[in-house]
Amino acid sequence: MELSTSPLALPFPEMPSIEGVTLRVARARYKEWDRYDLTFVELSEGTSAAGVFTQSACASTEVELGREQIKEGSARALIVNAGNSNAFTGHRGAEAVEQIMAQVSEEMGCAPTQVFVSSTGVIGVPLPKDRAREGVANVLSAQPCGWEDAADAIATTDTFAKGAHGSAMIGDTRTELCGIIKGSGMIAPDMATMLGYIFTDADIAPAFLQELLNGANAKTYSCITVDGDTSTSDTVLAFATGKAGHARIENWDSPGADAFAAALTDVCRQLAQLVVRDGEGASKFIAVQVSGANNDESARRVGLAVANSPLVKTAIAGEDANWGRVVMAVGKAGEPADRDKLSIGFGGVWAARNGVPVEDYDEAPVAEHLKGAEIDLTVDLGIGDGAATVWTCDLTHGYISINADYRS
C-alpha cells in the first residue's frame, strides 16, 4: 500500500551540519525493498548522551539496553534499523543488537555501551543477524550524507521526512541543534514507532543533558497523541558533541543553560508536532489548550483525555463544534473538575462558559474555524492555575483504511 503524503506535511527545513556528527546511510534490506534502511551516526569523542524511552512493560531489547546505556551518559555512535522493530523476539533479538554493538565498537575503538541501537518496524521477527552484519559493514564505509537522507532512512510508514532546527547563544558562542524524527503517531501498521534524535555541538554535562531532555519531553513528546497507542520501541535520544567550544554547561547556574534549554524544548516541540502532522489519516492538526486545572500535570491529563477521545476526534473530522463531547472527555479524565466551572471554546470563541452554553452563541465563526486544517480547542477548568497544551489530529476514514482495510 502506497500512502499519499499527509495534507498537513511541512517541507524539510534547511539544517546546518553539527561539528562532531557524521551521518551515513546504507541498504541492509531488512524488508523486501530497495531503499536506505540502516542509519549510522558517528559522534566525536566526549559526546554526552541522554534519552527518554517508552513506558511500555513490553519494551524491546533496544529500549532495555538503551535505558542502561544512558546511565553512563557517553555516546560514540547511533545505529537505526528501519523495517524491523526486533520487539518481542526473545534472546534471538538480543543477540542481533549485541552483534551490532560489538561490530561498531570494534571498528570505532570504543566501548560497546557507547553504541546506541534503535529498531523500528515489524514486531515478533528477530532482526536478521546476517543482514545486519553486512549492512553495518557497508554503512561504516559509506559516504557521509545530509539530514534529509537520514530522516528518510529511519522512516517506515511516514509520509514525509521530518526534521527541525534551532540554535542557542551560550555566552558569545552560537550553538546549533538539529533533530530528526520518525513516526506516524505513536503507532502505524506493523508497529512502526516514534524514534527521535537531537544532535548539538553544545557542551553539556550528561546528567544535565538528561535533566533538560526530561523537561523538554514532558512538554513536547509527552503532549502528543494520535490514538493513545504506545509503542514498544518509542525512543528519543539527545547527543551533545561539545565541539562549539564554550565552557561546559554543568547545571542551571552555568551561563547559557536557560537559552539552551529553551532551544532544546523548541526543537523537541517542532519534532513532536511533525509526528502529529503525519498521524495516520489526519486531515486536521488540533491544539488542545487546557487552563485552570489543579496543576500542570492535571491539565496535561485532561488534554490527553480530550485528544484521545474518538468522539472528539471524529467530531472535528466532521467539522462539528460538538462541545458536549468535550465535556464528556473532561469528565472521564479522572482529574479534578467542576462541571459548573467548565468552559469550552473553539478558535477563540467560547461555546460554553461556567457549566452552561453561552447565550446567543454565534456558531458561524466557529464553523468557519473548523473548516480549516489547524484547529484550536480551549478548555478552561476554572479551578486552579495549571495549564498544558496537547497536540493531536482528527480521526478519519483514512485511519481505518490504513489499519483495517490493508493487511500488514
Place this chain on the structure above:
Amino acid sequence: MELSTSPLALPFPEMPSIEGVTLRVARARYKEWDRYDLTFVELSEGTSAAGVFTQSACASTEVELGREQIKEGSARALIVNAGNSNAFTGHRGAEAVEQIMAQVSEEMGCAPTQVFVSSTGVIGVPLPKDRAREGVANVLSAQPCGWEDAADAIATTDTFAKGAHGSAMIGDTRTELCGIIKGSGMIAPDMATMLGYIFTDADIAPAFLQELLNGANAKTYSCITVDGDTSTSDTVLAFATGKAGHARIENWDSPGADAFAAALTDVCRQLAQLVVRDGEGASKFIAVQVSGANNDESARRVGLAVANSPLVKTAIAGEDANWGRVVMAVGKAGEPADRDKLSIGFGGVWAARNGVPVEDYDEAPVAEHLKGAEIDLTVDLGIGDGAATVWTCDLTHGYISINADYRS
C-alpha cells in the same frame, strides 16, 4: 440519518411480567420525532433500590440526584426521558428533574426521593419543562405496556431493543429478573448513553441489593467498552419489589442469596453484551480473556487496554491476527507484565507463547476464526492467578461514518 440494524443484533427475548412492576410509555416529543420517548415504571410499595453510576466528574443532575436517592434504598417510580440528556444544563436542568420528581410523587403519594429520573440524548439543552410536564401527565394515565415497548422507548441511537431475563430459586420460590438497557457503546452521536434497569420480584434488603449490584457491575458493565468514552449519564438501577413472597434476603447467609446473585450477574452480563453488540459500526463481537495477571482487577485493566486499542480493534476489523498490536496494548496498560512470559492466542490457537512467536504457527485456523462475527482473543500474562473477561467490538468505517460524516 437512519441507522441499519447491527449485524450482531439478537432478537428481543420472551420476558415475564414482574409482580409489583408496571410499565407505561408516552410521547413527550423531546425531539422532533413521533415516537414514545418517555417511560414510566410504577413500583409497588416496599421496593428496594440499588444503583451504580458513571464515574464522570461532569455527571448530569440526574446522576447527582440518583447517587443521593440510592442511599435511602427505596423506590416507587422510575422515569426515563429519551432524546435529551439534560447534562451540562446548570440550574435549569436541575429544575426540570425536580419538577418531574414532584409531579410523579404527588400523583403516587410517595416521597420525591422515591422517584428516580434518567435522561439520555443531546447534551447542553435543558430538558424542556413544559414538554416534561405534559408528557408525565400523559404517561401516568397511559395503558400498561410490555418490556419491548419500554426498551424501545428508552432508546436513542440504538439499532435494536435490548432485554434480558433470568430466574433464581430462593428456597422453593421461583423469582424472576427482567432487565432492559439502552446504549450503543458508552457513546453515540449527541452523547446518547448507557442506561440499564433490572427489575425483580425477589425480596432483597436495599443494602444487600446494592452490594450485589456492585459485584455484578464489576464483572459486567465495567468490563465492556466500545471506544473508551465514558458518558456523563451512565446509570444502572436495580429494583426488587419483594412480591415473590419468600423470606427477605438480608445478606450472604440468607437462603437463596447465592442463587439470586448468580442470576443478577447473568442478566447484567447479557445486558452489557447487548450494548457491545450495538456498538457503533460494530461488525465483530470480541471477547478478550485475560489470565495469569497479578490479580483480577489488573486482568480487567489489561483487558480494557487491549479492548480500547484502536490498533487492535482495526486489526480485527481487517481480520488480521496481528498479535504484535496485542503485545503493544498489554505493554501500555500500566499493569505488571513480563514480556518474556506473555502468551497471545486467537480462537483457541496460540500465536505467541512466553514472549516469542510460536514455531510452525499455523495461521489457517486463526484466519478462519477471524472471518466470523464472534472473536475470542486470549492473553495469558503468566505471572499470577488474576483473570477477567472484557467484551468489545471492532473499529470500522461505520464508526467514523456515524460520528464524523453526519452532523448530529
